[in-house]
Amino acid sequence: MPAGLAALMQRAGSGRSLPPVDLWEPDFCGDLDMRIASDGTWFYMGTPIGREALVKLFASVLRKDADGRTYLVTPVEKVGIWVDDAPFLAVEMAREGEEADAAQGEAGRLIFRTNLGDLAPLDGDHPLRFELDAKTHGLKAYITVRGRLEALVTRALMYDLVAQAEEGCGEYAGLYGIRSGAHFFPVCSMDEIAMLEGME
Numbered sequence: 001m002p003a004g005l006a007a008l009m010q011r012a013g014s015g016r017s018l019p020p021v022d023l024w025e026p027d028f029c030g031d032l033d034m035r036i037a038s039d040g041t042w043f044y045m046g047t048p049i050g051r052e053a054l055v056k057l058f059a060s061v062l063r064k065d066a067d068g069r070t071y072l073v074t075p076v077e078k079v080g081i082w083v084d085d086a087p088f089l090a091v092e093m094a095r096e097g098e099e100a101d102a103a104q105g106e107a108g109r110l111i112f113r114t115n116l117g118d119l120a121p122l123d124g125d126h127p128l129r130f131e132l133d134a135k136t137h138g139l140k141a142y143i144t145v146r147g148r149l150e151a152l153v154t155r156a157l158m159y160d161l162v163a164q165a166e167e168g169c170g171e172y173a174g175l176y177g178i179r180s181g182a183h184f185f186p187v188c189s190m191d192e193i194a195m196l197e198g199m200e
Contacts, residue, residue, distance in 0.1 A: 021063045021073045022147055031080040032072065034058075038085040038152075040115045052116075059116050062087055064148035088114040088151035090143055093161065095180075096121075109181035110164075112143050112151065120145045122180035130187050139187070162187070 035043045042049040042058065049055050064070045070083045092113040110122040120126045126144045133140050141153040141161060153161060161178065168175040168184050176193050177186040 018060050018146075021061055024073050024075050024078075026074065026076050026078045028071075029077045029079050031082075034072070035082040036070075036084065036087050040089040056116050059087070062149060066148075070149075086142055086150045086152040088116060088118065088145055088149065090120070090141075090151040090153045090157060091115050093157060095164075110178070112153075114145060114151045118145050118151070120151065122178070122185070123183055127183075128178060128180075128185040130185075 033045045037043065042055045049058075058072060061072050061074060062070065063073045064087075069080055070087060071078050071080055090112040093110055095108040095110050112120045112122065114120065120143050122128055122143060128141060128143050130139055130141050132138070139158070139162075141158060142150040143153065145151050165176055165178055165187055167173075167190055168177055168179075168186065172184045172186065174190050175184075175186040176188055176190050177184050179185075
């Protein structure tokens with residue numbers, strides 16, 4: 001394992017804030033036998049990493065670059081790792097300011113929590129996107145956590161999320177989606193919803 005990452009391992013559980021990985025441009029040092037499975041489990045050399053503090057430490061130096069690859073980045077090293085789907089899972093959500101916003105006719109902002117404790121407010125900086133699973137053709141949702149890193153909304157949470165979907169208005173008229181504060185994130189068109197309901 002590269003020396004920089006080994007040093008990070010020794011500082012596991014230090015409670016440090018997230019480092020500025022987007023500002024670091026170290027040399028690429030090759031790929032590391034590390035993988036994040038679709039269920040959020042981290043593996044090193046085929047073995048699950050059982051220490052949550054260590055996983056959080058690695059996640060703190062995680063970065064997805066414009067080339068589509070995901071890396072662990074330190075000031076002196078950049079190593080590639082493998083991600084089956086998304087590096088994080090969105091496991092919980094809550095709507096803030098619900099009563100006050102409802103009184104004004106607006107939806108409160110949704111806040112998502114990841115499996116590693118990150119909080120991502122659903123807004124313009126942390127958008128929500130939807131896609132169809134290539135294998136199951138089921139709908140999947142992703143929220144941007146930081147940089148280009150996303151969290152896959154778990155299946156259980158997906159049901160709660162879709163239950164909050166509504167028809168858009170104004171520029172989003174004719175679309176079905178999720179409202180969060182002043183933002184609207186389309187899922188599909190109302191015509192597609194009507195077609196699906198007709199197939200039931």
